[in-house]
Amino acid sequence: MKPVCTTCPYCGVGCGLLASGDGSIKGDPDHPSNFGRLCSKGAALGETLGLEGRLLSPHVGGAPTDWDSALDLVAGKFSAAVREHGPDSVAFYVSGQLLSEDYYVANKLMKGFIGAANIDTNSRLCMASTVAGHKRAFGSDTVSGTYEDLELADVIVLVGSNLAWCHPVLFQRIQAAKSERPGLKIITIDPRRTATTHGSDLHLAVRPDGDTALFNSLLGEIVRRGRVDQAYVEAHVHGFEQSLSAAQSTLPADTGLSAEELQLFHDLWIGSEKVVTVFSQGVNQSVGGTDKVNAILNCHLATGRIGRPGMGPFSVTGQPNAMGGREVGGLANMLACHLDIEDADHRKTVQSAWQSPTICTKPGLKAVDLFRACASGQIKALWVMGTNPAVSMPDADAVSQAIKAVDFSVISEVVEQTDTSTVTDVQLPATAWGEKTGTVTNSERRISLQRAFLSAPGETRPDWKIICDVAQRMGWAEAFSYQSPVEIFREYAALSGQAAGLGGDFDISGLATISEAGYAEFTPVQWPIPSGSPGVDRFFGAGGFSHRDKRARMVPVIATYDGRRRRNIFQLNTGRIRDQWHTMTRSGKSPRLSQHQSEPFGEIHPKDADELGLKPGDLLEIQSAYGRAVVRARITDGIARSTVFVPMHWSGANSATGRINAVIAPTIDPISGQPDLKGGLVQLRRFDALWYGFAVSVAQMPASSAYSAVIKTTSGWSCELAGIEMPASWVQQARNVLNLKTGSISQMRDSAKGITRVAIHEGSRLTGLFFAASSPVTVDRQRAVSQVGTDEQALAALAGLPAVGQPDPGRLVCACFNVGVNTIRSAIHQGATTLVEVGNCTAAGTNCGSCKAELQTLINAVPILTAAE
Known part of the structure; x- marks a missing residue:
């Protein structure tokens, strides 16, 4: 069978794939995001396609039922709640795993027909602070640059981003550019030493949450050295003086860096016009995440380094369609096509386009508040779509109890048993990746098509169809009578043209008349795609911001720091690992991917480990006022004192005590509503197992x-x-x-x-x-x-011993070729002292490259013998 061109369902890079029904997966050499490159997760997608553990029929109260009965029940319960308690008594919680067409109809149903804005998304957990920062600065949630800028830059700054593990294909592109242009400098700003720092020229181990102080110091130094782009600021920017005043109140010591490190950073950033600052979850997942974003944007606006080749701020999204979700209004505080709920003209435009009986008039509940409202009884009916909040939300145990407390709850899922599905009343079987067709938008605003290459198993249905089936039963049959995703896409594209007429950047109206055949043959394209005129590659190089006066706003941000060290109080940092995804319901199906990091772990500094009496291999108990977790201790000097890092992937299904988000306080950024998933305060102790x-x-x-x-x-x-x-x-x-x-x-x-x-x-x-x-x-x-x-x-x-003549290969390092750590160490001891030589001996690192940092660490750990020795 001819391979089908489709798009990867993991991170926001948006890699193109060639997929076949037999499960073979290859990188698409013609896709402009990856040009054939894949990471370990993408390469193993074929191992995740089995139907083991799939939800294949509707269930009510734990028992199988037919679709009509389940849909009638869902529609009836939601209609009754709206009728008896008002529109704000119901809520949807959706996912960046949904396709844009799914997302669009869910928002249309909630905001235009039910009439409330209580629809939020798990993208609130990863990119909401970027959205808020963009809107404060630009007037719109617009990513200004493209991936090509990473290859054109002279300096790339990676802030709060373990790009080598979390967006590996982008890191491969950067490494390839550096190989061609060794003068390209890579700076990583991260409290931890990670796989990304090993591939960088400079690692700045800022104190946790020290990013605002660092970029405030940079803004002050830009001014001191006379490197402000006065013409750009005078023509296109407001708020320069106020922002400078706030930045100058920052103490250099608040960064946690030495004077020499600060000067080196300032020299590289200021001395190279072509600078791209890439930022991700380490910036966003903080109580000051929005301010961190604006501190970065301030430096680019002050120097005019935005919207031109090889320069600009660049947020990289965590999910395959986090950007698409933002475009269709997936967050509780926005309307479709980047329009604002608070703006009467915007509301009127959307309601007119939808011909809806009502329209929401105020922002809805953001994720943390949404589940609090479930617990309090305010929400009477809840629909979760394609996500697992009982694991991924902070204070996860309370979220699980909150879902149980709702009078009626339903989940659309592909997996039969998740921590969330087991506490809902109704489970609706949705098609999974490879079984459905629709669009996604990646981090550089590139829209691609995910195509079905497998038949829908059992009684599964696409999410858009399930949503429309419910909407029709609620009395809105005509408005939700779509027969295919292309009909939804055309409506959405047409609305974007009206939105652009109100001054917005998002415009794909050039696709509003796309045919069935054109949609089926869709090739990746970057927005904007206006009707009747060419789009642009980059935004804001010549101004043209989305505020009414077309000027950007530099935002004053204050860096605050409490430098006290409290006995046995640690700052908990959570994040991703190389070979797993979210709560492992997909990636956990691959035996190969599970070998690299087979259990939850906590990274802790050797001196802290000594104080706690921890030895390698011991178990570590993590406790807060909200919950507890037990993980394997991993002792490393790559982490700062009084901090602990734990991956966020393990759920109740695969680790009874590994659900780290159960420990995290539901503290949020007051502007974006994004949880502080990297700033929890916890106590640690050795877990004394018998x-x-x-x-x-x-x-x-x-x-x-x-x-x-x-x-x-x-x-x-x-x-x-x-x-x-x-x-x-x-x-x-x-x-x-x-x-x-x-x-x-x-x-x-x-x-x-x-x-x-x-x-x-x-x-x-x-x-x-x-x-x-x-x-x-x-x-x-x-x-x-x-x-x-x-x-x-x-x-x-x-x-329990190796077979005769077959040494133990040890823990897996290279997932692509199943190469273990002992095999690699043996090759190094036998003289393979470079990445190329290790690759030639073992094949490790010769495919996706995600393990190269770990290979280099192993090489560095072995002394190179001279000829005399």
Whole structure:
């Protein structure tokens, strides 16, 4: 079958893919976002397409039902809530995983027909502060530049962005540009040492939340050195003097950097006109996130370094359609096509286009407040679409309880069992990536088409169709009578032309008459795409901002810092890892991706670890007033004192105590409403387990016990675990952990050393292995995984040793070629001392390149012997 051109469903880079029905995935060499490049997650998408664990039919009260019954129930409950309690008694919580057509009809239903704005999105958790900062400065939520600017720049500043792991293909493009132009300088600003810092020329380990102080210091230095673009500021900018005054109140010490580091940063940024400042979640996820964004924008506006090739501020989005969601009005404080709820002319335009009976007149509840309203009883009916807030929201335990408290709740999902779906009344089966068609917009404003290349399984339906089915039953059949996504897209594109007539930047009206065939053959295109005239590649190089006077606003921001160090109070920083995505409902299906980081961990500085009595391999308990988590301690000097970093991916389905957002306070940026996911205050202590375990089973294992982390393997599942009570029977404990109730038992025990090992067979087939000890278990994990499901003899399996002549490859480093850390170390010891040589010996790092930073770290750790030695 000819491969289908489609778009990756992971981060906001928006890579083009060539996908086939047999699950083979390749990079699309003609897509302008990636030119054929892929990251480890994108390359493994074919391993995530199975139907295991899929929701394939509607469920009500936990029991399967038919579509008509489920839809009638949903429509009836929402209609009753609106009738009895008013429009503000219902809410939608949606996702950057939705396609723009899905997003559009959900917003149309809520804002134009129900008449409230209580529809927010998980993009509130990642990019809301950028939206607010853009609107304050530009008058619109507009990204000024393009990916090409990264290759044209002389200096690239990465702020709060582990680009090498979170947007790997962009990092590959930057590294390729640096190879061609070694003079290109890369600066990473991050309190942590990450994979990105290893590929940078300068790492500035600012104190946590020190970004505003750093860019305020830069603005002051721009003025001191006489590098303000006076002509640009006078023609296009307001607020310069006030912003400078605020910036000059900042103390250099508030950055946490030395005078030498500050001067080097100032020299590079100010001395090179072609500067691109890339920022992401490390900037946005803060109580001062909007101010951080504006501190960055202030420096670019003051120097006129915006909207021209190779320069400008550049926000990179976390989700595949976070940008598309912003364009269709997916946030509770905006209307479709970048129009404003508070503006009467904007409301009138949208209502007229929709021919709707009403229109919302005030912003709705933002994510944190939305779930608080669920808990208080204000929200009577809640619809969650394509996201898992019981894991991803701060104070996640309270969010789970809030959903339970709502009189009626429904979720549209692809997965049967998630932390959120298990607490909703109705589950509606949606089509997944590869089964649906619609548009997404990436971080550089490029619209691409996700195309179906698989049949819709079971009774699943596209999200837009589910929403329209409900809307029709609520009495609005004509307005939601779409027969295909292209009809929705045409309406949305036509509305964008009217929005542009009101002075907005977003305009795709040139696509308002696109045909079915044209939509099917859609090629990636950057907006604006106005009707009857050419668009532009970049914005604001010659002014033309969206404020009524067409001038930008520099915004005064004050950097504040409380420098006190409190005993055993740590700042919790959360984020992503290389090979997993969100709450792992998709990426967790890939055995390969799960091998790199197989359990939740907490990075902690060696001196803090010493004070807490932590040793490598120990478990770490993280506690706050909101909840607790237990993760594996990872001791590293790459993190600042009094801070701890924990990945955000683990859910109740795969780690009983790994849900780190349960620990985080629901504190938000007062302007954007974005949660402070990188600033929680927690207490740490060593988790004193009585025993530790490792298990492998052909059956799916529950995430149970005091600590557990379950991952998919090639032969079944494996689990790291620990307990705080000694089992009455190790055999029964093994059966419970392995989820194997039958089968013959083989057991080895060494009471003196506190070691127990159990194997379970069904006939000659080994179905499970369980290892327990009084300290973290040492076995060849890959060997154990390969033995389960085979006719391996029990004694050989219980030995837990590598096969003869087959050394333990160790923890996976290169996910593309399954290369372990021990294999790489062996190649280095044998003389491979560069990335190219390691790649030639092991293939590691020769595909997506996401592991190159880790490979370089391994190379650096081995002394290079001279000839005399």
